[in-house]
Amino acid sequence: MIITSKHLHRKFTPAPLPSIAEDVLEGFSRTPKSLPPKLLYDAAGSALFEQITCLPEYYPTRTEAGILTAHAEEICSHLRRNVSVSELGAGTATKTRILLRSLVQRQCGVNYFPLDVSDAALKLAKDEVESELGTVKVHPQVGDFDNLTFLEHQTPPRLVLYIGSSIGNLENDEAIALLQNIARNLSTGDKLLLGADLVKDAEVMHAAYDDDAGVTASFNKNLLVRINRELGGHFDPESFCHISFWNEAESRIELHLESACRQSVRIDALDMTLQFDQGERIHTENSYKYTVEHLENLLRSGGFRVEHTWTDPDSWFAVSLGVIT
């Protein structure tokens, strides 16, 4: 529980605070404590995520890349000529290049608008896409999913990518709201390609979030390092353990940081002192796993008609194309 939070007794004015302050304050005011997963992606977090995507245990990236590689031409054949491409949570856009490579065979040039909270990841995306694909012009959009008006400003036809199973980091109602918000900013004939991780053997899923090299643990603990740096936090990341487990009832992998001892932690910028009991956890991420039916229903709830769903031979991952009718 929070033992001191003087800010709660005075009017809270977010404007002068650093950008992550509000989210951290809100998350630490909850019981149990939690932090929104988007905070995992400062420059260091984005670099750690890139390492995760190459881990032998982390099957989602290579499985989705396999689907995109096998079906890129077929996916592109569903698109109208001169489509512009936007992407939510693009990161470094490594997998996106698989699709862009096919797209540039079909049209003279591509305008690509990757949106991400991570400025560092977007810089890499721009460098790598433009140096490989000379006819793709990258227009990075640094920002949060809550503002998707940049979609509306592009000339149709439009393709939006939301791949990587990033939708799995949202609650079901948040996922539907986000898809509806995407749909609101599109028009008839525009399409959304949605990639999602499927339910499979629990051991396989769990190992992907508890790798032997400890990269996912560092990714998770980096949240505390970030709070120390950006908000004057006094966390000792080594006094927290990385916890991950499969929650079958909720069909999700959960990530937490568990306090190894009873301790108090001050966060200067929030004028807050947190108290942790031994074993108390901060919930840092959910990663929902789907069935194809659930994924397609999400698209429908968002306002899209499902055109096609592609999976890998083991049905570990699915990529579904929806259209605004």
Ligand code: SAH
């Ligand atoms: N699409 C890439 C990256 C996935 S990692 C892939 O498939 O490999 C998730 C990405 O989403 C990160 O780059 C992170 O910075 C971004 N992200 C997470 N929450 C976000 C939010 N609320 N708004 C914008 N970007 C977000």
Ligand code: AVI
């Ligand atoms: C970005 N997102 C889909 C990843 C996932 O698998 O949920 C983030 C991640 N967290 C730990 N490892 C990877």
